[in-house]
Amino acid sequence: MKIVLIEDEPQAADRLNRLVASLRPGTHVVAQFDTVKQAVGWLRSNPMPDLLLLDIQLADGLSFEIFDQVKISAPVIFTTAYNEYALKAFKVNSIDYLLKPIDEAELKGAFEKLELLRGQTPDSQKMMESISYAMQMLTRRYKERFVVKVGEHLRSVEVGDILFFFSQDKATFAQTRDNRKHLLDFTLDQLEGLLNPNRFFRINRKYIVSAEALHDMVSHVNSRLRLVLKGSDDNEIIVARERVQEFKDWLDR
DSSP: OEEEEEOSOHHHHHHHHHHHHHHOTTOEEEEEESSHHHHHHHHHHSOOOSEEEEESEETTEETHHHHHHSOOOSOEEEEEOSOGGGGGGGOBTTEEEEESSOOHHHHHHHHHHHHHHTTOOOOHHHHHHHHHHHHHHHHOOOOOEEEEEETTEEEEEEGGGEEEEEEETTEEEEEETTSOEEEESSOHHHHHHHSOTTTEEEOSSSEEEEGGGEEEEEEEGGGEEEEEETTOOOSOEEEOGGGHHHHHHHHOO
16 A cells, blocks of 8 residues: 655654554555645656545645645545544545544544445545535634624623623623623524534534533433533523433544
């Protein structure tokens, strides 16, 4: 197997080289680069390798830019420190991803997946659609502040000062660290698309919470969780059963 490794962190590149040599002794890293420009130049003038190992964030930009300049027909494994949420789009037949620091068992699993796909033609259109979606997720800007009305005045509230959002009597409120609640001109559904998912999680139809808002978590009936939130006197804040495992995974990052 011939591999091209594109990674701008020397230590990460060395570790990948060692892991590849250990897991696949017959594998040959035919080229190694740390920039988009170098990778594009080589790929344009050389046969396509059997596999690309790509870091997402390179010295001169995102490795996604390579796909805009070169038609990639080889399987791809992305290596990245980015949050898993933004990378769910990569789980397609011709793409996999590994979170840094690279775990040997996960790399082994990616190689085993590659072996299963041998002989299949990568779905280039599906790959590009996945990359396009992932790039949008990675480069999008989330809301940083809200303008709220306080009496006759307008005030800017930083998202970092908000512990949780909740709906009440068909209205939406933001609860801040200073134990105030502010009326917002957004629904919870709208807020889901505006808030950074690393910081906030929607636990049910009524609440979107930050990890900082959690005062206590209690096992509840039917495998659910009851949350006690700072600044809230609501004793029935329940994580929906179908969201419990995802909520735990979100907390345990």
